[in-house]
Amino acid sequence: MNQPAHAGGHAPPSGVPTAQAPKRWSLRSxxxxxxxxxxxxxxxxxxxxxxxxxxxxxxxxxxxxxxxxxxxxxxxxxxxxxxxxxxxxxxxxxxxxxxxxxxxxxxxxxxxxxxxxxxxxxxxxxxxxxxxxxxxxxxxxxxxxxxxxxxxxxxxxxxxxxxxxxxxxSLGALAVVLFVIGGSGIVVAALAGTAVARGGLRPVERLTAATERVANTGDLRPIPVSGDDELARLTHSFNTMLAAVADAQQRQRQLVADAGHELRTPLTSLRTNLELLLAAGRSDAPELAEQDREEIENDIRAQLDELTQLIGDLSLLARADNPHAVQERVDLVEVVERALDRARRRAGDTRFDVTLQPWILAGDPNVLERAVLNLLDNAVKFSSEGGTVRVRLQAVGDGSAVLQVADSGPGIAQADLPHVFDRFYRSSEARALPGSGLGLAIVKQAAERHGGAVWAANAPEGGAVFSLRVPGAPGG
CATH class of the missing domain: 3.30.450 (Beta-Lactamase)
Structure with missing residues (x-):
């Protein structure tokens, strides 16, 4: 007669005690x-x-x-x-x-x-x-x-x-005295050790309770810190970790919320156009004019392109948040030139005025190339017809170099300057143009990931100027 199989192996026979791991003493003990x-x-x-x-x-x-x-x-x-x-x-x-x-x-x-x-x-x-x-x-x-x-x-x-x-x-009496005094000292030392361990390990107990609280409830409130010893510094480090986790969660929630908001419009428009095409294909529906059909198909292609770009930008932002990034020797001039080649193919009649000084840094060349390409595409998008995009890469003397990309457009409104690098932020002028609102956010994230910074300003001669600063050394 076949016996039923047990998942993961044979069950122990009834009545046979299972081996238990020996209990270890607590740290206090x-x-x-x-x-x-x-x-x-x-x-x-x-x-x-x-x-x-x-x-x-x-x-x-x-x-x-x-x-x-x-x-x-x-x-x-x-x-x-x-x-x-x-x-x-x-x-x-x-x-x-x-x-x-x-x-x-x-x-x-x-x-x-x-x-x-x-x-x-x-x-x-x-x-x-x-x-x-x-x-x-x-x-x-x-x-x-x-x-x-x-x-x-x-x-x-x-x-x-x-x-x-x-x-x-006399020796026997001395032995008794030494034994009594020594035994009393050992007992007192054990009690004192217990008291010291209880007081000294109280921050560790708080850390343990906080860890269990985070695991069970997701509550990321910081732990109260008292003193300035090693355990207090450990608590500070744990609070810093909790703050980093809380910030990551907040940024993740914000990214999901913004992505959902940005996806809603193209998806709704795409669904409407698809329903129109499906409805026009029915036998009892009026025939759709060829010009209308062509406009709907063009809208669908544009919406698909917008969705593809948005999903790609979101994926890039998610990869850029990865702390285990690839670090290698990067020639920034080569990165800028590759980005310029790609930008020229879709720039139309926009010209590029380029001056580059050699600069070497440690980083991810793909992330840097995407950031530079986003700056170039943004400058082309806002430049006037036949305008010129000025690209300058030069050392600034503090162990860093600055890449400046200036367009020939109307510039950035003062109210929009503090927000141009926010995710999904689009000024009133940019809403009529294609884009996901993530390009400059990707630039900012790439700069911070490489230990640099990025900022925007208006040039005195007109147009907007975006500056990307990264550390490194002059190239040979």
Missing amino acids: RVAMLAALCVAGAVALVSIGAYVTVRGNLYDQVDSALVARASSVLNDRKVMETGGEQIPGYLFQLADVRFDLVDARGDSLLRHPGGRPPVDVPEISVAAGASSQSIRTDGGSDMRVLSVPYEYADGVALVVAQSLDDTRR
């Missing part, structure tokens, strides 16, 4: 843990250093005390007799230590009820004269044992031992 670990490492190093130093000092004190007592015994000339042996009387004043006199075989030369100190190979070596001194810690009795040669008899060693119980208790 990681900051707090990092602070605690850093403090723990520092506390551990300091504690180990303090413990080792104190332990060494305490052992040194025990050793120094044993050496001092042994020296006192050896320098004491008072002799007492005990069990037939003459020994210094100072030995019996060592009440808090264990002592003994041992020979080279390790046997004691004293008879007293006190406990003997530990005697092993090091002490026997001193008694036999093989070593000048021995000091060690006896693990069995937990005592510090010192042995030195006994000056009053040959082959005898004085052995002095002191318990390390007090030293061990």
Whole structure:
């Protein structure tokens, strides 16, 4: 029996748990843990250093005390007799230590009820004269044992031992104190790290909330900024990005709205003319005069040309908004000459007065050629019959060059000068002429895309002058 197929692969068997990705700690937890670990490492190093130093000092004190007592015994000339042996009387004043006199075989030369100190190979070596001194810690009795040669008899060693119980208790108390203080420091560091992470990451949380808000609602309001640290600069950058996105959306909406408005008129006219032709083709309709049919067909061709130009201009504007533009070495003189060749073919009896200086820049030659061609076509459109279009390209001395295109027309009205580069803007004189109202907008966008600018003015001798400035360097 065939089993039903599952899209994207086989479904896991029922009752079998699926593997889940391990949850990662939040950034706040990681900051707090990092602070605690850093403090723990520092506390551990300091504690180990303090413990080792104190332990060494305490052992040194025990050793120094044993050496001092042994020296006192050896320098004491008072002799007492005990069990037939003459020994210094100072030995019996060592009440808090264990002592003994041992020979080279390790046997004691004293008879007293006190406990003997530990005697092993090091002490026997001193008694036999093989070593000048021995000091060690006896693990069995937990005592510090010192042995030195006994000056009053040959082959005898004085052995002095002191318990390390007090030293061990002091070291144990120190270890407890270091552990408590170190543990408290780690806890405080973790709490402080959490507090610092909470306060320091608050701007990041705001950025996260803003990102989620933008993704869910499209709300591009800026985020409040406080302070001047790195996170504040990050917030400023994020707000700048939001403003750029909002501006792009606004320009996109405006472009769509303007395009819809501009397309409505030619489409309506085109539809009307097509309906007239279709209606005239019916068998019961009156015959359409040949002249009327020709006028309608010419109108349709003109409207199709207008739609084609408008769609092409819109596509060019959309491509010009692409941030990943092609950048290459461009000879601006070659670009202008190619645009002039195209403009002359449709300029009729309009003449061109051209003066060009070599200029090189980095950019997109196709976009620049279209911008120059739009300036030339605009100048031809507004020039009088048989007029001259003046084209000048020259360096201006600030690392940029200016291309000027001047027509021989009536010029631009003062009320229209601030708006001539707006999308779909057409002056009252231009509305009677063909065009989409996007040509000069394309020029402005091309100039800004190449780090330049464009402006319009009226020439003193008459006519309009459009100037396109671009950065670069003189050509060789």
